[in-house]
Amino acid sequence: MAARVLRGLCWARPALLPARTPRGILHRAAAGAAPSSEFRSQYALDRLYPEQKRSDAEEGTQDGTKQTSPDIPVVNSKAEVRFHLASADWIAEDVRQKIAVMHKNKINKSGELILNSEVSRYQMKNLADCLEKIRNMIKEATQKSSVVSKENSQLLIARVQKMNRERLRQKKINSTIKQSRRVDFD
Amino acid sequence: MAAASRGGGGGPKALELLRALPRVSLVNLRPNPGAKKSERRRGRGRHGGKKSGRGHKGQRQRGNRPRLGFEGGQTPFYLIIPKYGYNEGHSHRRQYHPLSLQKLQYLIDLGRVDPTQPIDLTQLTNARGVTIQPLKRDYGVQLVEKGADNFSAKVNIEVQMASELAIAAIEKNGGVITTGFYDPRSLEILCKPIPFFLRGQPIPKRMLPPEDLVRYYTDAKNRGYLANPSNIPEARLELAKKYGYVLPDISKDELFQMLSTRKDPRQIFFGLAPGWVVNMSEKKILKPTDERLLRYYSS
Numbered sequence: 001m002a003a004r005v006l007r008g009l010c011w012a013r014p015a016l017l018p019a020r021t022p023r024g025i026l027h028r029a030a031a032g033a034a035p036s037s038e039f040r041s042q043y044a045l046d047r048l049y050p051e052q053k054r055s056d057a058e059e060g061t062q063d064g065t066k067q068t069s070p071d072i073p074v075v076n077s078k079a080e081v082r083f084h085l086a087s088a089d090w091i092a093e094d095v096r097q098k099i100a101v102m103h104k105n106k107i108n109k110s111g112e113l114i115l116n117s118e119v120s121r122y123q124m125k126n127l128a129d130c131l132e133k134i135r136n137m138i139k140e141a142t143q144k145s146s147v148v149s150k151e152n153s154q155l156l157i158a159r160v161q162k163m164n165r166e167r168l169r170q171k172k173i174n175s176t177i178k179q180s181r182r183v184d185f186d
Numbered sequence: 187m188a189a190a191s192r193g194g195g196g197g198p199k200a201l202e203l204l205r206a207l208p209r210v211s212l213v214n215l216r217p218n219p220g221a222k223k224s225e226r227r228r229g230r231g232r233h234g235g236k237k238s239g240r241g242h243k244g245q246r247q248r249g250n251r252p253r254l255g256f257e258g259g260q261t262p263f264y265l266i267i268p269k270y271g272y273n274e275g276h277s278h279r280r281q282y283h284p285l286s287l288q289k290l291q292y293l294i295d296l297g298r299v300d301p302t303q304p305i306d307l308t309q310l311t312n313a314r315g316v317t318i319q320p321l322k323r324d325y326g327v328q329l330v331e332k333g334a335d336n337f338s339a340k341v342n343i344e345v346q347m348a349s350e351l352a353i354a355a356i357e358k359n360g361g362v363i364t365t366g367f368y369d370p371r372s373l374e375i376l377c378k379p380i381p382f383f384l385r386g387q388p389i390p391k392r393m394l395p396p397e398d399l400v401r402y403y404t405d406a407k408n409r410g411y412l413a414n415p416s417n418i419p420e421a422r423l424e425l426a427k428k429y430g431y432v433l434p435d436i437s438k439d440e441l442f443q444m445l446s447t448r449k450d451p452r453q454i455f456f457g458l459a460p461g462w463v464v465n466m467s468e469k470k471i472l473k474p475t476d477e478r479l480l481r482y483y484s485s
Binding site: 038039040041042043044045048049077122123124125127128130131132 | 331334335351354355358391394412414415416427428429430448450451452453458459460483484485
């Protein structure tokens with residue numbers, strides 16, 4: 001079963017070994033760049049995933065975030081991220097201002113935005129959480145509120161009124177039915 | 187008197203003493219005081235006798251107590267709690283022995299595991315870092331996050347399962363991690379290679395993972411050994427962005443050759459192919475020459 005799935009991954013091409021140009025990048029060599037003495041079975045990765053032209057993935061992370069380790073000398077798992085908001089050129093200007101307004105409680109006197117995280121017992125996870133919070137803040141600040149046009153707002157009001165009318169009509173019908181079933185003491 | 191009771195000096199002085207003392211025999215031997223404590227026999231003497239530890243009258247003394255679990259008529263605990271299949275099929279579940287990054291760092295620091303060679307289950311077993319019992323449904327080793335914050339070793343490691351933080355911790359230090367599947371027979375051979383070689387059987391080919399594990403091992407996020415190698419740099423970058431570290435460029439490393447060595451999906455040992463017979467006593471390797479065998483072992 002697994003064999004069938006894996007063979008399906010092969011592109012329908014004859015299994016000729018492509019001339020391998022040694023590229024000093026991890027993924028290519030990690031595929032088991034095969035010298036002739038190495039063992040290669042039918043499931044060798046070069047055969048499962050034949051070479052394709054692709055551009056190298058850029059490697060790098062956001063710069064501008066610093067991690068300050070707290071002064072407590074014992075096992076520290078709290079992660080704190082702070083960066084000077086005004087001079088962060090990796091955020092757009094208007095987004096920056098919006099963040100300064102939305103999260104003004106998190107900005108200190110010298111203009112640094114400070115974020116803490118203590119969710120997990122591992123500092124790496126807490127750092128990841130801090131970065132996730134920064135991403136969410138930027139996402140919120142980039143959102144534009146939807147403006148309802150005049151016709152649409154009138155349509156919405158008309159719809160609500162119609163709903164209410166219909167609801168009251170149904171209620172009156174139900175009420176007449178119930179009344180017709182009543183038997184008064186005569 | 188036993189010769190051992192004379193502590194005296196070491197070496198030659200003790201020998202001199204031994205020459206002068208009488209021969210050790212059953213007559214001269216006795217255990218150290220306090221080593222043997224005699225048991226309390228019931229019905230004998232002040233402490234074992236009279237009621238002999240049975241209490242006073244009633245069911246206790248007369249040996250008529252009800253069965254274990256009986257609660258005097260109240261529905262007992264073992265009947266009132268509903269049945270639920272917590273342990274159902276437990277003997278068919280795959281188990282993975284946890285290996286924390288802390289323990290790995292400990293083994294590397296003590297020199298039991300060599301970080302300049304690819305680290306495999308065989309290396310971990312030889313270093314007695316883990317003990318795998320393939321017969322108890324163990325399917326290998328899983329890398330666990332404990333000690334991720336203090337991990338600082340650059341290794342090329344192959345485990346059976348790894349959590350995301352563990353992968354991040356290893357790649358942060360410039361290492362390489364792969365997850366690979368071993369079926370029980372291959373696992374037993376991997377953990378105890380020498381008894382296998384002594385059997386004189388050809389090395390079998392490693393079987394592919396079962397259906398429910400194929401998805402796990404073809405995913406670059408888990409660094410599966412069957413995943414597309416071109417997806418792995420993206421996965422590494424994604425992890426680096428998530429956890430906020432700069433991804434070190436391994437290709438500039440001096441150990442790049444070692445770090446990029448990986449096993450073929452059908453291979454159990456580095457440098458040995460399936461079908462080969464290893465002769466330990468004569469230090470020879472026998473390889474098959476028949477065409478059908480070669481076709482079988484390379485499929």
